[in-house]
Amino acid sequence: xxxxxxxxxxxxxxxxxxxxxxxxxxxxxxxxxxxxxxxxxxxxxxxxxxxxxxxxxxxxxxxxxxxxxxxxxxxxxxxxxxxxxxxxxxxxxxxxxxxxxxxxxxxxxxxxxxxxxxxxxxxxxxxxxxxxxxxxxxxxxxxxxxxxxxx
Numbered sequence: 001x002x003x004x005x006x007x008x009x010x011x012x013x014x015x016x017x018x019x020x021x022x023x024x025x026x027x028x029x030x031x032x033x034x035x036x037x038x039x040x041x042x043x044x045x046x047x048x049x050x051x052x053x054x055x056x057x058x059x060x061x062x063x064x065x066x067x068x069x070x071x072x073x074x075x076x077x078x079x080x081x082x083x084x085x086x087x088x089x090x091x092x093x094x095x096x097x098x099x100x101x102x103x104x105x106x107x108x109x110x111x112x113x114x115x116x117x118x119x120x121x122x123x124x125x126x127x128x129x130x131x132x133x134x135x136x137x138x139x140x141x142x143x144x145x146x147x148x149x150x151x
Contacts, residue, residue, distance in 0.1 A: 005032045005067065011039060015064040021047040022060060026068065030057060035121040037062050061120055105141070108134040 005011065009029040013022045027039035036059040045052040052058060089095075093114045097107040112131035117124035 004062065005029045005037050005065070007031065010042070010068045011037065011060075011065045012068050013060050013064050014066070015061075021045070022058075022064075025052075025060075027058070027060075032062070033059070035062055035118065036060060037065055039065075063119060105134045105138040109138075 007029055011027060011029055013025045015023055022045055024043070025041060025045045026043045027041040029037055030040055031038040038057060038059050041052055041054055041056045041058060044054060045056075045058075093111050096102075096114075097110055102110060109131045112127045112134070116127040116131070119127070
C-alpha cells in the first residue's frame with residue numbers, strides 16, 4: 001500500500017466532530033502506520049484531561065488528517081467517508097445496504113462491522129459491540145414473530 005503521508009509533511013487534524021479534542025491541531029509527520037500517523041505537534045492541544053504541548057509526539061487517526069493545503073472537502077468526509085469504502089468503491093457500505101435491502105437493524109450491523117477498526121482503531125471493539133447490539137435486536141424481533149405464529 002502506498003503511503004499517503006511522507007515524513008516531514010505538515011498535516012492538520014479535522015474530524016468534523018467525531019474526535020473534536022484534536023480538531024485544528026497541526027504537526028509534522030514523523031511516521032505513517034497502518035491506521036495512524038505519528039505526528040510531532042506544532043500547535044498546543046488541550047483535551048478534557050491533558051495538555052499536549054508543541055513538540056509532543058502523538059499518533060493521530062489517518063482518516064482525519066490531511067496535508068496542509070490539500071485538505072479533503074467536507075462533503076467527501078460526510079457523504080462518502082473512507083471508513084465506509086468511499087464513493088468509488090462498488091462495495092461502499094451504503095451501496096451494499098441498499099442493494100441487499102437490509103433495512104435499519106441489519107444495515108447497522110453491516111455498517112459497524114465494515115468500519116470496525118477503520119474509523120477509529122481504538123474503538124474497534126466498541127463498533128463490533130454496536131453491530132452485535134443490532135443483530136441481537138433483529139434476532140429478538142424474529143423470535144417474537146415466530147412465537148406469535150406458533151401460538
